[in-house]
Amino acid sequence: MTVLYLIFCLMVTAATQAAYFSQQPQDQVVVAGQSVTLPCVIVGYRGMVQWTKDGLALGGERDLPGWTRYSLMGDPLSGEHSLLIDSAELADDAVYECQATQAALRSHRAKLTVLVPPSDPVVEGGPVVRLKAHTAHNLTCKASGAKPAAEITWYRDGEVMESAIYSKTLMEDGKRESAVSMLPISP
């Protein structure tokens, strides 16, 4: 009798306990090409779970059709609905949220920052730059396509040159930057 009563009590408790997140996505930084998992574990919930990316729903199925590099990971019966992003790209740089729709639960908004290394730096006119004596010139080095923008340092016979002028411009995708450094010299 006591045992039955106890079991009944536990069942009632489980059924009435409000669903909650035991793991939520946090802000994360990933280098392009690497994979990343945004965790989402919901306790006491059996309904539909979906992720949003910049407010846009990714869909309710676990293999996320239409998002070839995205999938849901873990055992849904254990409440695991983590989002795996395979081989991150710049397009994945966004704010993500895990939602238990039928319980009106939303996770933290997690910012995924995708870092992109720059192209190899190139000195204009290099590798051999011919200059006229006594004529001022700017040696120009460019490194583009990076997020955040590349830093550029000039060395002369191994010594860092501090006189360079640095500038950067946002590229058309609105995320990557081109960096330019000009080193004035008077040969």
Ligand SMILES: *[C@@H]1O[C@H](CO)[C@@H](O)[C@H](O)[C@H]1NC(C)=O
């Ligand atoms: C070098 O670049 C600076 C900054 O843009 C500019 O003020 C200067 O006139 C340039 N010098 C030459 C020789 O082009």
